[in-house]
Amino acid sequence: MSTLKTEEMTLNMGPQHPSTHGVLRFVIKADGEVMREAIPDVGYLHRSIEKIAEKVGYHGFMPYTDRVDYVCAMFTNQGWGMASEKLGGIEVPRRGEYCRVIAAEFNRIASHLLSVGTMAMDIGANTPFTHAIREREMINDLIEELCGARLTFNYMRIGGVGWDLPPGWREKALAYLDHLDPILDEYNSLISFNKIYIERLIHVGVISAEDAINYNLVGPNLRASGVKWDIRRDIPYSVYPELDFEVPVGSGEFGTLGDSMDRYMVRIREMKESVKILCQALKQIPDGAVLAKVPRNFRPPAGECQVRVESARGDMGWYAVSDGTGYPWRVHVRTGSFAAMGIVQKLSRGLMIADLVALIASLDVIAPEIDR
Amino acid sequence: MQQLADHLIASGLFGAHPPRDLIYALIIFVLCLVVFMGIAFPFAAIVTWVERRVWARIQSRVGPNRVGPNGFLQWLADGVKLACKEDIIPNQADPRLFKAAPYLVMIAYVLPWAVVPFSSDLILADLNVGILYMTAVTALTVVGVLMAGWASNDKWSLIGGIRSAAQIVSYEIPAGLSIFPVVLITGTLSMQGIIRAQGWAPNNWFLFNNPFTFAAASILFISALAEGNRTPFDLPEAESELVAGYVTEYSGLRYLFFFMAEWGALFIIGAIVTALFLGGWQFPHLSHSRVVMNVLQLITFNVKVLSVVFLSMWIRATLPRVRIDQLMSLCWKYFVPMSFINLIGTALWVAIWPDGNPVAGYIMAVLAFVVLVIFLRRVIYYLRKSRMEIYVSPVI
Amino acid sequence: MARWPPDARVDALSIYAKAADRFAGKVLEVSDAKLDPWMVVEPAAIVEVCGFLKDDPATAMDCLSNQSGVDYRDRIEVVYHLFSYRHRHSAILKVKLPRDNPSVPTLEELWKSANWMEREIFDLLGVNFEHHSDLRRLLMPEDWPGYPLRKDFVEPLEYHGISTTRESPIIRLDAKKK
Numbered sequence: 012m013s014t015l016k017t018e019e020m021t022l023n024m025g026p027q028h029p030s031t032h033g034v035l036r037f038v039i040k041a042d043g044e045v046m047r048e049a050i051p052d053v054g055y056l057h058r059s060i061e062k063i064a065e066k067v068g069y070h071g072f073m074p075y076t077d078r079v080d081y082v083c084a085m086f087t088n089q090g091w092g093m094a095s096e097k098l099g100g101i102e103v104p105r106r107g108e109y110c111r112v113i114a115a116e117f118n119r120i121a122s123h124l125l126s127v128g129t130m131a132m133d134i135g136a137n138t139p140f141t142h143a144i145r146e147r148e149m150i151n152d153l154i155e156e157l158c159g160a161r162l163t164f165n166y167m168r169i170g171g172v173g174w175d176l177p178p179g180w181r182e183k184a185l186a187y188l189d190h191l192d193p194i195l196d197e198y199n200s201l202i203s204f205n206k207i208y209i210e211r212l213i214h215v216g217v218i219s220a221e222d223a224i225n226y227n228l229v230g231p232n233l234r235a236s237g238v239k240w241d242i243r244r245d246i247p248y249s250v251y252p253e254l255d256f257e258v259p260v261g262s263g264e265f266g267t268l269g270d271s272m273d274r275y276m277v278r279i280r281e282m283k284e285s286v287k288i289l290c291q292a293l294k295q296i297p298d299g300a301v302l303a304k305v306p307r308n309f310r311p312p313a314g315e316c317q318v319r320v321e322s323a324r325g326d327m328g329w330y331a332v333s334d335g336t337g338y339p340w341r342v343h344v345r346t347g348s349f350a351a352m353g354i355v356q357k358l359s360r361g362l363m364i365a366d367l368v369a370l371i372a373s374l375d376v377i378a379p380e381i382d383r
Numbered sequence: 384m385q386q387l388a389d390h391l392i393a394s395g396l397f398g399a400h401p402p403r404d405l406i407y408a409l410i411i412f413v414l415c416l417v418v419f420m421g422i423a424f425p426f427a428a429i430v431t432w433v434e435r436r437v438w439a440r441i442q443s444r445v446g447p448n449r450v451g452p453n454g455f456l457q458w459l460a461d462g463v464k465l466a467c468k469e470d471i472i473p474n475q476a477d478p479r480l481f482k483a484a485p486y487l488v489m490i491a492y493v494l495p496w497a498v499v500p501f502s503s504d505l506i507l508a509d510l511n512v513g514i515l516y517m518t519a520v521t522a523l524t525v526v527g528v529l530m531a532g533w534a535s536n537d538k539w540s541l542i543g544g545i546r547s548a549a550q551i552v553s554y555e556i557p558a559g560l561s562i563f564p565v566v567l568i569t570g571t572l573s574m575q576g577i578i579r580a581q582g583w584a585p586n587n588w589f590l591f592n593n594p595f596t597f598a599a600a601s602i603l604f605i606s607a608l609a610e611g612n613r614t615p616f617d618l619p620e621a622e623s624e625l626v627a628g629y630v631t632e633y634s635g636l637r638y639l640f641f642f643m644a645e646w647g648a649l650f651i652i653g654a655i656v657t658a659l660f661l662g663g664w665q666f667p668h669l670s671h672s673r674v675v676m677n678v679l680q681l682i683t684f685n686v687k688v689l690s691v692v693f694l695s696m697w698i699r700a701t702l703p704r705v706r707i708d709q710l711m712s713l714c715w716k717y718f719v720p721m722s723f724i725n726l727i728g729t730a731l732w733v734a735i736w737p738d739g740n741p742v743a744g745y746i747m748a749v750l751a752f753v754v755l756v757i758f759l760r761r762v763i764y765y766l767r768k769s770r771m772e773i774y775v776s777p778v779i
Numbered sequence: 780m781a782r783w784p785p786d787a788r789v790d791a792l793s794i795y796a797k798a799a800d801r802f803a804g805k806v807l808e809v810s811d812a813k814l815d816p817w818m819v820v821e822p823a824a825i826v827e828v829c830g831f832l833k834d835d836p837a838t839a840m841d842c843l844s845n846q847s848g849v850d851y852r853d854r855i856e857v858v859y860h861l862f863s864y865r866h867r868h869s870a871i872l873k874v875k876l877p878r879d880n881p882s883v884p885t886l887e888e889l890w891k892s893a894n895w896m897e898r899e900i901f902d903l904l905g906v907n908f909e910h911h912s913d914l915r916r917l918l919m920p921e922d923w924p925g926y927p928l929r930k931d932f933v934e935p936l937e938y939h940g941i942s943t944t945r946e947s948p949i950i951r952l953d954a955k956k957k
Contacts, residue, residue: 022538044542044707054918062928097814135615135704141442201701207615208703224842224864227892240864316814317845317860317871328845328860343847345896353895364542365618365706382918 019047024367026055032129032371033378035352041364049359049367051352056382064342069095069169069309072342077163079344080380082125085111085118086322088167090344093248094318094329095169099311106299107171108250113184113292114157114166116285120191121150122323123278123285130275130372131202134211139202146194149187156180170303181293188286188293195282203279212275213266216358216370223269227350230325231277232374235261236269242321254291256284271373278375308337324348324375348380415497418507423496427647428458434646434696441700468635473536476632480534485633485640487527492644492651494520499654500574502664502680504673513574514566517655518559521610524644525551528619531641532629543628546707547619551610553714558606560722561599564729565589565659568596568739578663583683586744590660591751593743595728600660602718602725604691607652609710612645613695615702616710653691661687790868791816794838802828807875817858817871822883825859825874832861832870833889839865843890848900850929855881855904876906885911903928 024037034055040047060079064072076091077084089111096103103111128143151161156177158166166173202208218228223236233240241258243251259280261273313335319326325347332341351374359367388410392401432447432455439446447454472481498513500506510516525548532544566572568589569580581588590600609616619628630641657663664680705713732740792809795818799806805824810816820828832840845860859872874883885908886893897908898917905926908914915921925932934943 020538022542044546054916054920057918059927131703135617136702137438138442138700141444145443202703205703207705210709211703211706222891225891227842227844227890238864245867314812314814315817315858317869319844326844330845330847330858330860332849340851341847341849343845345845345847349895350892353892363706363708365704 017042022364024049032376033381035371035376035378035381037367039359039364039367044363044365046359046362046364046367048356049362051355053352053378053381056379058379058383060383061342061344064339066338068338069311070307072339073168074163074165077165078379079383080322080324080327080346080348080377081163082377083118083122083323084162084164085115085166086320086327087344088164089115089249090318090320090322090327090329091342092167092169092171093320094316094331094342095309095311097316097318098314098331098333099169099305099309101170101303101305103171103249103303104300105250105297106175107301107303109292109296110172110176110301111167112250112254113176113289113296114154114164114172116289116292117150117154117184118164119323120282120285120289121147121154123282124150126323126372126375127198127275127278130369130375131208133368133372134208136202136205136208139198142194142198142201146191149190153180153184153187156183168302168305169309170305171301173302175301176296181296185290185293188289192283192286195279195286199279203276209265209272211365211369212272212373213270215271215362215366216373217267218269218354218358220269222354226354228325228354229347229350230321230323230375231274231281232325232347232351234259235273235277237261237263242319242326246319248318248320250292253295254288256288259284271369274373274375310335310337322347324377324380325350344383346380346383348374348376348378351376352381414507418496419493423493423647423650424643426650427492427643428462430646430649430692431461431642432458433692434699437693437696438700441697462639465635465639470637471632471634473632476536477534480530481632482637484527484531484534485637487530488524488644489527489640491521491523491527492647494523495651495654498574499651500578500658500663501684502677503575503579504677505681506575509573509575511571511573511576513572514562514577514655514659515572517574517651518555518562521648521651522551522555524610528629531633535629535632537632540629540631543619543631547612547629549707550612550616550619550710553711554606554609554616554718557602557714557718557722558610560719560726561603561606562659563726564596564599567726567729567733568592574658574663578658578665581662581665583662583665583667584748585662585751586741586748587665588660588662588744588748590662591744591747592739593729593732594747595725595732596660597747598721599725599729600656602722603659604652604656606714606718607655608695608698609714611648611652613649613699615698615705617699617704618707618710649692649695650688652695653688656691657684657687661691663687791870794832794868794870797835797838798828798832801831815871817873819873819875822874822876825872826884826886826889828872829859829861829886829889837866838868838870839863840870841865843886843892843896844869846886846893846896846900848904848906848928850878850904852930854878855906857883857900857906859886880907881905882907882909884909887911902926905929 020041022039022041024039026034026036036052036055038050038052058078060075063075067075073088073091076087079087092111095101124143124147128140131139154164155161157180158164158174218232218236220236220238223233223238228236237260239258239260242248244258259277261268261277263269263273265272265276311333313333315330315332318329320329327347328345330341330343330345331339334340355371355374358370362370388407391410392403392406435457436446436454447457450456450460472478495517497507498510498517528547528551529544532540532547535541565577569577571577585591589596591597612619630638633641664684666676666679666683668676669679670676795806795809795816798818799809802824805821805828806818807821808819810818829840832838840861840863842862842864843859844862847858849856849858855876855878857874857876859874860869861872862869876883881904883906885897887897894912895917897911898914900906901908901914902916902918903926916923919927923938924935937943
């Protein structure tokens with residue numbers, strides 16, 4: 012075949028595309044169906060949120076953190092809250108911590124539902140997407156009752172959460188969790204063990220554990236490569252030490268360890284663990300205040316700190332520098348999707364175009380997280 | 384149809400000495416108009432509504448329900464909307480090829496209707512190479528698709544067009560090879576001949592004639608789905624990869640042609656499978672009146688074809704897409720050898736039992752019935768189980 | 780209710796002491812901040828020090844968890860957050876660079892995650908990373924003038940003919956009232 016004179020095509024999987032998760036662009040150098048390389052081009056969603064933080068102050072930055080990752084906004088809220096509290100030496104009341112964990116774990120389930128649903132849709136099956144969205148709608152309803160918003164919550168404050176759980180919310184949440192558990196099994200039987208689906212995903216984008224750590228992959232991407240690491244378990248924060256849950260790790264049972272199928276299965280299993288955490292938290296939640304007394308013009312002493320939060324997309328590193336005034340000097344968020352995009356170029360060599368779509372879906376990349 | 388024409392001329396409808404060929408041509412033209420305008424195009428349009436409702440129910444949502452009773456006129460609204468859209472031809476595209484491609488695909492869709500056997504008398508042209516003609520003519524879509532992909536001057540369309548052409552051409556082979564067992568048994572290529580060789584009872588269908596024709600039927604169904612670009616083989620229009628594949632640059636009526644051709648091809652797929660394997664229009668001989676029998680046979684045929692169409696919609700809603708190399712390997716490494724085995728097996732069967740083996744038919748029909756009953760019970764069980772017990776009502 | 784490991788500070792300080800021992804002149808300063816103490820390293824020696832921290836089995840920093848640039852008005856600092864999955868301790872390294880021509884060697888050979896993080900710091904703060912394989916702008920368009928995250932950055936009034944300001948409709952309404 013080398014005597015055939017073939018040309019390399021340069022394709023543009025442009026910013027507008029039905030399956031890139033957000034506004035991403037790939038310049039694909041392809042030889043027919045097989046890619047030589049897919050070079051990502053990000054920055055379409057850059058809103059310079061980090062510079063905005065320097066202008067709006069500590070309290071004012073909380074709604075902006077929702078937009079850093081709008082699918083799992085509770086974690087970004089929690090990250091910024093924890094960073095500010097660490098700088099200012101504020102302690103969150105226990106009930107506030109429990110509310111944070113409950114809201115965050117519901118958001119984790121919602122985010123994973125969206126992620127696996129869109130992944131199935133990218134592979135071609137439209138039904139699992141609508142089923143996942145149906146479940147996610149119920150979570151959105153619950154959280155709307157809690158904080159008034161369905162996507163960008165702005166629920167947490169520096170020192171706790173904005174509002175307490177409404178009356179009757181606990182029972183509704185527990186009823187929903189009872190309903191969700193068998194639905195996850197039904198979802199599995201619909202798509203996860205479907206032969207065509209498995210064949211599309213195994214051996215695609217295999218990431219070894221050393222590569223995953225070297226490229227700073229976090230969250231389900233890292234766990235799927237076999238590294239049993241979860242910030243909630245290993246550098247525990249908030250009330251996670253009091254909650255009992257497993258950390259699912261990829262096992263390579265379908266294909267190779269660290270391929271797209273592993274990343275998908277880790278997310279499915281994490282949802283079940285989140286259900287467990289939620290049931291415990293909802294039963295154990297103590298009474299008390301939900302918000303510590305933080306002054307309106309919050310001026311933490313000069314210093315800097317780093318905080319890591321286990322969001323749905325991985326460990327989010329918040330680095331905040333304070334200069335003693337009411338406005339942070341520098342805020343930097345290092346998100347899971349940023350690291351995942353860094354590895355796409357290397358993984359894409361030799362893949363087919365259809366596999367690139369599956370790879371990006373399995374890495375659970377969200378564009379606003381990359382660009383901030 | 385020639386008998387009908389001769390009958391009409393003999394009854395003096397056209398005067399004393401009519402020009403025979405002109406009368407034949409006129410009658411064929413009128414009948415083609417009836418079939419195409421009355422059946423082919425409306426079916427292609429209405430099946431979009433049916434598919435959207437079926438899809439929606441499988442996906443636990445409702446589907447179009449605003450335009451007309453239960454959304455029945457949605458297809459009309461979509462057709463009118465598409466007809467009113469701006470006709471955009473990309474700047475660098477080849478205008479003649481770009482404009483001609485939808486017509487080619489539409490021709491390839493419309494031509495097989497000439498041999499679809501609706502009932503024992505209602506067939507537009509009972510060619511004695513009926514099934515061969517159908518296979519040959521459905522392959523014309525390749526030309527249209529390639530033209531669309533190339534003339535769009537768009538690399539993604541080109542990839543989609545080439546994928547589609549490779550897919551259709553490859554799956555012609557298992558489809559053709561799966562038709563041969565039936566031809567071996569009947570000895571004729573004519574559609575009516577094949578149907579007349581079957582009976583109305585399931586055990587007389589070619590589906591249950593012998594295990595090899597059962598396998599051939601499955602391969603034919605799947606290959607026909609692949610030829611029609613239906614999921615799980617809808618890579619050429621893989622929405623999440625290629626936006627819309629080879630039809631990305633088409634808008635308005637040109638787009639409508641492509642999609643009517645694709646949806647209408649569902650009926651053709653159903654017609655082929657029904658005529659060859661499911662007994663066609665065969666119905667027990669209950670009445671001596673020819674008209675009544677024809678009506679009953681027409682209803683039977685449509686019911687069978689629509690069940691196959693429903694089955695392909697069901698499959699489309701459930702299964703994900705295969706990748707192009709998996710599709711090719713499925714065809715060449717698995718389907719083609721299996722089709723050959725089916726052919727050889729049927730040949731041996733016919734050699735051993737030249738007049739057919741009714742026992743095998745009974746056994747297989749009973750087995751299939753049992754499997755169907757078990758399957759239906761499971762379906763009903765899951766339908767009941769998946770009803771929501773709780774409803775978390777929103778605050779607002 | 781442990782919020783962060785109580786002995787993280789102690790771990791970090793002992794790592795800094797070890798590195799300071801090993802690289803006497805290159806480690807300029809070890810802070811004793813209450814929250815997250817850090818260590819300042821000479822820019823030219825950063826690759827050496829990080830290499831030592833990565834390869835030494837007692838520290839085994841196998842992950843560059845975060846890399847940020849901070850613009851203090853008199854200098855630019857690049858902050859490296861290193862982390863070890865094996866021992867679960869972290870270390871924070873800092874490099875202080877002059878504002879006019881900030882330049883520091885790249886850490887790409889040690890940790891591939893540095894590739895994109897350094898591109899971002901180059902894009903937003905203008906720090907040049909020597910020997911980087913592909914140092915070009917990541918988030919801003921390729922021909923954007925200036926480095927947005929710097930404290931003295933003035934936003935250009937237009938980019939390729941598109942204005943970057945927008946008249947506030949409130950002000951316009953007031954003008955109408957007058």
